Amino acid sequence: MSDHEEPQPEVSESELIRVRREKLDRIVALGFDAYPTKADVDTTIAEVVTTYGGKTGEELEAANITVKIAGRIMTVREFGKAAFLVLSEKTARIQVYCRMDTLPEREWALFKNLDAGDWVEVAGTLFRTKTNELSVKAAHLGFLVKALRPLPSKWHGLTDVEQRYRQRYVDLIVNDGVKSTFETRARIVRYIRNYFDGHGFIEVETPMMQPIASGAAARPFQTHHNALDIDLFLRIAPELYLKRLIVGGLSRVYEINRNFRNEGISTQHNPEFTMLEFYEAYADYNDLIARTEELLSGLAGEVCGEKIQFRGNEISFARPFARFTMKEAIAHFGSIDIASLNDRAALQKHLAERGGRDESDLVKMNEGKLIAELFEAVAEQHLINPTFITDFPTEVSPLSKQRKDDPSYVERFELYIGGMEVANAFSELNDADEQDRRFRQQLGERERGDDEAMQMDEDYVNALEYGMPPTAGEGIGIDRLTMILTDSPSIRDVILFPLMRPIREP
DSSP states (O other): OOOOOOOOTTSSSHHHHHHHHHHHHHHHHHHHSSSSSSOOSSSSSSHHHOOOOOOEEEHHHOOOOOOEEEEEEEEEEEEEEEEEEEETTTTTEEEEEETTTTOOOOHHHHHHTTEEEEEEEEEEEEEEOTTTTTEEEEEEEEEEOOOSOOOOOOOTOOOOHHHHHHHHHHHHHHHHHHHHHHHHHHHHHHHHHHHHHHOOOOOOOOOSSSSSSSSSSSSOOEEEETTTTEEEOOOSSSSSHHHHHHHOOOOOOEEEEEEEEOOOOTTBSEEEEEEEEEEEEOOOOOHHEEEHHHOOOOOOOEEEHHHEEEEEEEEOOOSSSEEEEHHHHHHHHOOOOOGGGHHHHHHHHHHHSSOOHHHHHHHSHHHHHHOOOHHHHGGGGGGOOOEEEEEEEGGGGBOBBBBBSSSTTTEEEEEEEEEEEEEEEEEBBBOHHHHHHHHHHHHHHHHTOOOSSOOOHHHHHHHTTTTOOEEEEEEEEEHHHHHHHHTTGGGGGGGSSOOOOOOOOO
């Protein structure tokens, strides 16, 4: 037996490429098109495996099933005048049995010049080998394209994490689990879209280049439009445009959108990310708590079952989800007297001890900001099962409606799963005068050095003056949700092409 394996690791990549180019020349000399226009197929490898994977060898032989398939060669094993190829397509694989005496001479010569990574088409009959493996007995072998670069070693694979992100195309070739993750991501988005379409929402698109960066507390990316000679920002959120649509009479809208924030990169943050945002007229944030539970419990059950594993923790999406006010969560998880959270000096002391903040930073913060940062420092990482956090300070919620019984807090919740914020929602502020005041408060925060504070959007205030009915809105992070449902440790594992620092020559 001999394998069409790559030479030993000490052979340079340039030499491996040279050998493969020589093989391509020989394939072309045999009369094959180096880059044919199409493949002659009538099914997929996945369909073959799904349809016939449960049939016995006797059943396959009696049925005499012929198929035409195409795929990438993952391994080649040669036994003199016979050989086995393993073909891959998406996450499905199938074995192909080739014999010199059953293939035309030219096609057997083609086989002798094939390598792992090449794409071929195969026509033949399904059978089971002596080891009971579903296989195709090839009557025809066609050439589709030569992989001029060798695949990573079958023993070591593509294990360098940064290289996997930079060369996602190679990662997808050799790691079926990666393909499965992105197929799951597509199912998640499809389920979400079907859910909202089925509940009377319409899908819309809003500008990705905006004259004002607003709708969230974040640093924007800035660009310039030459023809109009104006500065523009890549959107940090579509929120204010979606609420303009509520003003216009579109009472239920949603957008699955890309947002851009000029901030740090971590296992939970990528500068370009995907959000679901939806807005529902005549509803408040309590209605969205119920809708969020319905959406996510149904989604989890559809994709991977009600209970899943994430970073070694079992997570249950059974309803109802847990619920704390922000102060309750701080007191519970931080072992802090809840009464002390009403005292600014105590807040600063707690945050200096638990959050690692300098005293000079703390004196600049309003009390709402102190409470929110203390929550992040002591409680957030403990929220593993789906948990709603409510009662946010008004100072950190410039677009939310205040509670009637206590205007220092707003009707807002964030949903945490796996120690991460996954969703943010609130009863929308629809008082144009109060919204104007909140924007001006944010401008004051910017002047005091908070470059994440929102900018004034006078047109949005103008829109509210036309009247926006009672409305609740929510944003859900698709990337983080996918991390949880696929047990992926980093956001880069669920983004096909995450932003990477360029490789600079030494």
